[in-house]
Amino acid sequence: METHLRGATGRAGRVALGPPQLRALRYVAARSRGGPLGAEARVTVNFHPDRLVGEEQVLERLAREGTYSSQFVTGVGNGGLTAHPGGDRWRWEARMFGGAYDEAPPEERPVYGALDHRSRRAGAAPRFGSAHLRLTRETLARATFCYPDSVTEPSAFGVASRMALVELAEAESRDLLDDYVEAQVHGGVRLDRDVDALVLDPSFRNTAVEAAAARLPCPVEWHPGFVLTADELRRHPDYRGQEYVDLGVRIAREGGGGRLDPRVLGExxxxxxxxxxxxKKVWHCLARFGCASTDVHP
Incomplete structure (x- = not known):
């Protein structure tokens, strides 16, 4: 089966889905309910652009390879690091996709993101990073969804043509960092074919991150940014714990002139x-209480 694509930027592409991807999509579709997603729906993939994969920053690797890879390929991630045979991520995928990927090589497994049903400027799931890729509408045809996050081993699933998960999410009152519908994109994410834009935090202006972004085959945008002072961080010891408040204050003093932003944490x-x-727990505090992205934070 091939999915023929033409992105919003006019780029044309063709995605050939192999047997594992087709089995996974069909397995989830059979367990999905509801009507189709609206025309404005998009998936975003949040990540930290300056984290290292070996000796290379994530965004530098993206610029060199032109594809966004899953944790099974890179060995790094912004959630739990369990993407290996027999690990939790492996087991969750076996359950969600009916074993479709059990024998598949790592590069054939899906890429994780979230459905941006709230149109957030910092992406649908900032707990996983300050930057995000905004995927084309055409990628929805090969995306599956679950609610809540797959770490919870959910029983509610969706595909673009059968999506009842948005109503489930909007009916609940969850912490802002947990308020997303998880997406899994099957068949790969290529920057020249599947991405409408890379959206960065302004703390990365005039850095190696911005230089790497300029080499990508997709537009670059900037969201309002995440900024948290040490004084404001001290007001939230119950969110992730006092030890992470203390660590954040120390990092702010050492490298941020008394405040945190994504660049300071990456350094x-x-x-x-x-x-x-x-x-990572300090990042959760910054993402939750950072003052600049008012559409994400009250």
Whole structure:
């Protein structure tokens, strides 16, 4: 089966879905309910553009390879690092997709994002990163969805033609970082074919991230940004824990002149002096309470 595509920017492409992708899509479609998504629907893929894959920043690798790869390929991610045979991510995918990918190579597995049904300027799921790729509408034809996140082993699923998950999500009151409908895009994400724009945080202006972004075959946009002062961070010790408030204040003092933004946190990770999983909790605080992206944060 081939899916013929023409993106909003006029780029043409052709996606040949193999047996694993077709089995996964059919398995989820058979378990989906509801009517079709609206014409304005988009999937976004949030990520941290400056995290390292080996010696290379994520965005530099994107510029070199031209494709966005899953955690099974890169070995890095912004959620749990369990994408390996027998790991939690492997088990969750086996359950969601009826074992379609159990014997498939890592590069054939889906890429994760979220349905941007709230039209957020920082992307649908900023808990996973300050930047996002906004995918073309055509990618929806090969996307599956679940609610809530697959880490919860959900029982509610959707595809573009059968989507009742938005109503489920909007009927619940969840923390802003958990308020998303997870998406899985099958058949790969190529920047020259599947991406309408890369959207970056302004803290990366005049950095290697912006330089790498200029080499991508898609437009680059900027959202309002995430900024959190050390004083404001101290007001939220119950959100992720006092130890992460203390760590965030220390990072803000050392590298941010008393405040946090995505660039400052990325530099803290790359120095090797802080546990990346601990810095991830600080990022959650910044993403949740950062003052600039008012469409994401009250």
């Amino acid at each position: 803290a990770v790359r120095t090797g002096g802080h546990d990346p999983q601990a810095v």
